[in-house]
Amino acid sequence: MGAPTEAAADVQRSDPGSRLALALRRLSIGRVAGALIGLAGVALYLALTDDLFLSWGNIMNLFRAQSVVFIIAIGMTFVILTGGLDLSVASTTGFAGMILGFAIQAGSGPVVAIALCALAGVLLGLLNGFLIGYVRISFFVVTLGTLSIYASVILTTTGGSTISLFNYPEFAGIQRLANGDIGPFPIILVVILALYLLAWFVLHRTAFGRAVYAIGSNAEAARLNGLNVPLTLMLVYGVAGLMCGLGGVQQDGRLTAAVPIVDPNQMLVVIAAVLIGGMSLRGGEGGLLGTFIGVLFLGVIQNGLTLKGVSAFWQGTVTGLVLIIAAGLAVLRETDALPRLRRWLSGRRKAEAAETTE
Amino acid sequence: MAPEPVIRMRGITKRFPGVTALDGVDFDLLPGEIHALVGENGSGKSTLCKCLYGFVQSDEGVIEINGALVSIDSPHRARELGIAAITQELTLAPTLSVAENILMGRLPRGRFGIDWGAARRQAREALDEIGARIDEQALVNSLSVELQQEVEIARAVYAQSPVLILDEATSSLSESATKRLMDKLEQLRSSGVAVVFVSHRLREVFQCCSRVTVLRDGERVVTMDLDGVTESQLVTAMVGRTMEDLYGKRRIAKGDTLLSVRGLSTPDGKVQNAGFDLRAGEILGIAGLVGSGKVELGMAVYGAVPSSGDVTLEGRRLKHRNPRKGMAAGIGYVPDDRKRDALLPTRSVRTNLSLPWLPFRKFSRLGFLDVRSEKVMARESCGDFGVRTPSTEFPMVLLSGGNQQKVVLARWFALTPKVVIFAEPTRGIDVGAKSEIYGFIQDLAERGAGIIMISSEMPELLGVADRILVMYQGQLCGEFDPETAGEEEIAHAACIGEMKNMGVVA
Numbered sequence: 001m002g003a004p005t006e007a008a009a010d011v012q013r014s015d016p017g018s019r020l021a022l023a024l025r026r027l028s029i030g031r032v033a034g035a036l037i038g039l040a041g042v043a044l045y046l047a048l049t050d051d052l053f054l055s056w057g058n059i060m061n062l063f064r065a066q067s068v069v070f071i072i073a074i075g076m077t078f079v080i081l082t083g084g085l086d087l088s089v090a091s092t093t094g095f096a097g098m099i100l101g102f103a104i105q106a107g108s109g110p111v112v113a114i115a116l117c118a119l120a121g122v123l124l125g126l127l128n129g130f131l132i133g134y135v136r137i138s139f140f141v142v143t144l145g146t147l148s149i150y151a152s153v154i155l156t157t158t159g160g161s162t163i164s165l166f167n168y169p170e171f172a173g174i175q176r177l178a179n180g181d182i183g184p185f186p187i188i189l190v191v192i193l194a195l196y197l198l199a200w201f202v203l204h205r206t207a208f209g210r211a212v213y214a215i216g217s218n219a220e221a222a223r224l225n226g227l228n229v230p231l232t233l234m235l236v237y238g239v240a241g242l243m244c245g246l247g248g249v250q251q252d253g254r255l256t257a258a259v260p261i262v263d264p265n266q267m268l269v270v271i272a273a274v275l276i277g278g279m280s281l282r283g284g285e286g287g288l289l290g291t292f293i294g295v296l297f298l299g300v301i302q303n304g305l306t307l308k309g310v311s312a313f314w315q316g317t318v319t320g321l322v323l324i325i326a327a328g329l330a331v332l333r334e335t336d337a338l339p340r341l342r343r344w345l346s347g348r349r350k351a352e353a354a355e356t357t358e
Numbered sequence: 359m360a361p362e363p364v365i366r367m368r369g370i371t372k373r374f375p376g377v378t379a380l381d382g383v384d385f386d387l388l389p390g391e392i393h394a395l396v397g398e399n400g401s402g403k404s405t406l407c408k409c410l411y412g413f414v415q416s417d418e419g420v421i422e423i424n425g426a427l428v429s430i431d432s433p434h435r436a437r438e439l440g441i442a443a444i445t446q447e448l449t450l451a452p453t454l455s456v457a458e459n460i461l462m463g464r465l466p467r468g469r470f471g472i473d474w475g476a477a478r479r480q481a482r483e484a485l486d487e488i489g490a491r492i493d494e495q496a497l498v499n500s501l502s503v504e505l506q507q508e509v510e511i512a513r514a515v516y517a518q519s520p521v522l523i524l525d526e527a528t529s530s531l532s533e534s535a536t537k538r539l540m541d542k543l544e545q546l547r548s549s550g551v552a553v554v555f556v557s558h559r560l561r562e563v564f565q566c567c568s569r570v571t572v573l574r575d576g577e578r579v580v581t582m583d584l585d586g587v588t589e590s591q592l593v594t595a596m597v598g599r600t601m602e603d604l605y606g607k608r609r610i611a612k613g614d615t616l617l618s619v620r621g622l623s624t625p626d627g628k629v630q631n632a633g634f635d636l637r638a639g640e641i642l643g644i645a646g647l648v649g650s651g652k653v654e655l656g657m658a659v660y661g662a663v664p665s666s667g668d669v670t671l672e673g674r675r676l677k678h679r680n681p682r683k684g685m686a687a688g689i690g691y692v693p694d695d696r697k698r699d700a701l702l703p704t705r706s707v708r709t710n711l712s713l714p715w716l717p718f719r720k721f722s723r724l725g726f727l728d729v730r731s732e733k734v735m736a737r738e739s740c741g742d743f744g745v746r747t748p749s750t751e752f753p754m755v756l757l758s759g760g761n762q763q764k765v766v767l768a769r770w771f772a773l774t775p776k777v778v779i780f781a782e783p784t785r786g787i788d789v790g791a792k793s794e795i796y797g798f799i800q801d802l803a804e805r806g807a808g809i810i811m812i813s814s815e816m817p818e819l820l821g822v823a824d825r826i827l828v829m830y831q832g833q834l835c836g837e838f839d840p841e842t843a844g845e846e847e848i849a850h851a852a853c854i855g856e857m858k859n860m861g862v863v864a
Contacts, residue, residue, distance in 0.1 A: 205729065213709070221700050224699055285704040
């Protein structure tokens with residue numbers, strides 16, 4: 001049969017142009033292009049109009065301010081890749097942070113406290129994942145429920161009062177982790193980059209990561225091809241919980257306290273950042289590069305508003321607008337609306353020309 | 359003097375990333391004709407149809423309807439222009455009733471909102487038009503793919519459009535439903551409706567069409583009257599070379615009994631007390647009407663749906679059955695609905711190929727992937743199976759149907775399974791690719807695997823299978839030897855379910 005060899009040649013032959021296209025596709029540049037252009041535009045504007053913006057201190061502060069969102073967004077990326085959503089992230093983060101507070105109060109060292117905090121996050125995440133993967137309740141219902149439950153447990157166990165950690169010597173290490181520097185870089189920035197690299201490795205170089213993408217792309221195909229869908233889902237929410245646990249450490253470190261009030265805005269910002277990064281709520285496409293750029297984009301906007309002295313009350317409006325514009329761009333990209341518009345215009349011109357000749 | 363064409367397409371060109379799907383194609387559709395559009399996978403026939411019903415827009419070229427230049431920029435616009443389409447991709451709303459789907463956008467109004475009585479009556483009328491026996495109040499997602507397709511047909515026919523496009527509309531229909539559709543088309547044609555008919559089943563083309571346009575690699579090869587054209591002439595025009603025997607049936611030595619199934623039943627009653635044996639190297643065909651349970655039988659053996667009864671592979675009874683256990687035991691499964699159950703549309707050809715390899719740690723150790731060797735394996739698979747793709751990193755969704763199906767088959771070959779279950783292995787696939795797929799299936803059998811081939815296409819069962827079982831209302835009701843049995847005889851058994859030659863069942 002001639003066809004297979006011919007096709008083999010097809011597969012192997014790749015001119016430099018298409019190779020570049022493929023490389024770009026692999027980096028999912030097309031997907032993150034919107035966020036990247038937006039980020040570049042806003043950053044350029046700020047750089048030209050504000051001397052402070054490009055200063056090293058300001059940029060490092062920007063990363064610090066976004067550090068918790070950076071960490072939680074990793075877990076949210078896993079979840080959204082499977083076609084789900086974790087609405088409970090802010091509550092889980094607060095819960096884990098509270099565990100850290102109790103541990104420090106009880107006199108445990110920073111390593112034990114961090115481990116307990118992370119463990120708390122993992123367990124809460126696995127509980128979400130168990131209900132979603134094995135009991136098969138909708139992710140929306142489960143995480144909406146636990147959002148409320150976890151938040152309320154924090155309030156009842158703390159009696160609603162903040163656990164101040166500033167004066168505990170055991171807390172010094174955690175505070176340094178959250179706010180300290182290694183040379184010119186914030187320690188937490190190094191930690192965040194390491195977490196993103198690790199998460200990228202898990203998503204793209206492990207069977208688990210492959211299963212995450214497969215389930216998001218077509219869960220039934222994944223099941224019929226022998227993947228353990230319930231287990232994978234449970235673990236995915238476990239990863240989200242782990243990131244919330246680590247985010248809880250950073251949150252307490254920055255606030256030097258475990259605060260019992262859960263900020264619902266945090267969850268919205270995390271989801272917005274992931275979506276701005278070009279991921280689809282249907283799952284199965286996109287990745288961490290987009291998420292990183294999405295979080296950074298929101299960070300730059302927030303920073304810009306502060307530098308320009310705009311009231312912090314406007315932040316929600318701007319974040320919302322950026323989210324909707326990003327989603328709008330994705331729709332344009334997916335439905336080839338732009339070429340369609342062009343064709344429609346040219347078709348109309350042709351029709352007019354035809355009319356006039358008649 | 360030929361009548362003025364209803365639709366005149368000139369110089370239609372459409373490019374997708376990496377492919378030119380259509381290259382300056384001209385196409386005329388006359389009133390009162392059924393015009394076949396044929397060609398291999400990726401020849402551009404579906405794209406041409408999509409340009410007509412507004413699903414894609416051509417990059418170049420013009421479309422005229424009754425002599426007036428039009429721009430069909432959406433399916434909605436196409437409907438306004440009187441073009442109705444029935445496609446392979448179902449476009450029904452799954453959670454609404456059959457009646458709501460048929461009358462979507464034109465539900466009858468009464469004094470208090472929608473007049474549901476009238477809606478049901480009209481939907482009933484539409485279904486009766488095409489002779490479909492479907493409850494108009496049933497929810498669409500409770501229907502099988504075949505019945506959903508009939509709803510889609512009823513809706514398009516009921517719209518009474520002057521132009522009707524059938525893009526692979528018959529690929530999921532049973533023979534009797536196809537026959538009913540053909541009769542209806544003939545009736546519509548004689549009343550002046552113009553029909554574009556796309557099908558891989560050439561027999562249907564010869565049955566109902568008067569003219570044919572052949573596309574190859576995005577270009578028009580020829581448009582001609584079908585009178586006096588032979589099937590092999592048409593195939594030659596499509597593939598650009600002469601085809602030998604389509605099935606290429608080989609003599610394959612049979613080994614010992616590999617798989618035996620006894621008393622297999624599913625809780626929903628779709629499969630009842632099924633039993634059969636399968637030998638190494640044997641290709642066992644399973645025939646049956648739509649809804650006879652033949653697809654569910656395959657799923658139950660694989661473990662994709664819960665079932666009771668015994669499945670014994672090489673003398674070992676399989677316990678706690680699910681797809682993972684089925685695979686581990688050495689059973690492979692190619693589902694009947696590629697898009698719904700087999701493809702990862704957003705992922706690359708490579709990750710689609712390697713999907714079932716993951717549980718077997720083919721290219722991983724301790725859960726860590728060796729992407730380099732995965733790429734080598736994927737490239738080899740693409741080469742061996744003649745998958746036409748610019749690269750193994752190409753998104754799956756951009757491949758043509760036949761190439762997607764080859765990827766789905768190629769997955770299993772790399773795992774050297776003992777038993778492979780193929781459900782509708784060539785649904786919606788062109789002749790050239792079909793012939794290749796029959797070859798691959800027989801390659802597997804030659805390597806000593808047992809094959810279960812579930813199909814609604816009687817000719818392929820007769821052409822490839824060693825033995826054919828017929829299923830009727832959830833039960834196996836007959837066994838036939840394709841050497842001696844005729845198509846009529848088997849179809850008869852499938853329709854009335856009389857017991858025949860059933861020696862195997864315990």
